[in-house]
Amino acid sequence: MSIYERHVFFCTNHRENGAACNHHGATDLCAYAKKRLTEAAPEYAKRVRVNRAGCLARCQDGPVIVVYPEAVWYTYIDAIDIDEIVNEHLINGRFVERLRIDESFQFQK
Numbered sequence: 001m002s003i004y005e006r007h008v009f010f011c012t013n014h015r016e017n018g019a020a021c022n023h024h025g026a027t028d029l030c031a032y033a034k035k036r037l038t039e040a041a042p043e044y045a046k047r048v049r050v051n052r053a054g055c056l057a058r059c060q061d062g063p064v065i066v067v068y069p070e071a072v073w074y075t076y077i078d079a080i081d082i083d084e085i086v087n088e089h090l091i092n093g094r095f096v097e098r099l100r101i102d103e104s105f106q107f108q109k
């Protein structure tokens, strides 16, 4: 049995040169997601873990997050998008199709 019902990873990687998710406010929006989850549904905040992560190797799609156990990838622009992911997916289990990144990604060797 899993410790958490869902586990969310925000790429908060930073690079001095080149694209990285933290150039899009990832660290702040990760903190915002934790706060919104706690405010909106304190009972879920104990069962859904939101973590910062290093590069998730989808930099070209960034900023990115991934939600397990469903392995659903999202991109986002602002707090409005994070609100929708928190309310729809993390609390109610409904995927946010408009923010999903397709599964055609191929890992670059």
Ligand code: FES
Binding pocket: 011, 012, 013, 014, 019, 020, 021, 022, 054, 055, 056, 057, 058, 059, 060, 062, 063, 064
């Ligand atoms: S910097 Fe975010 S996925 Fe690589």
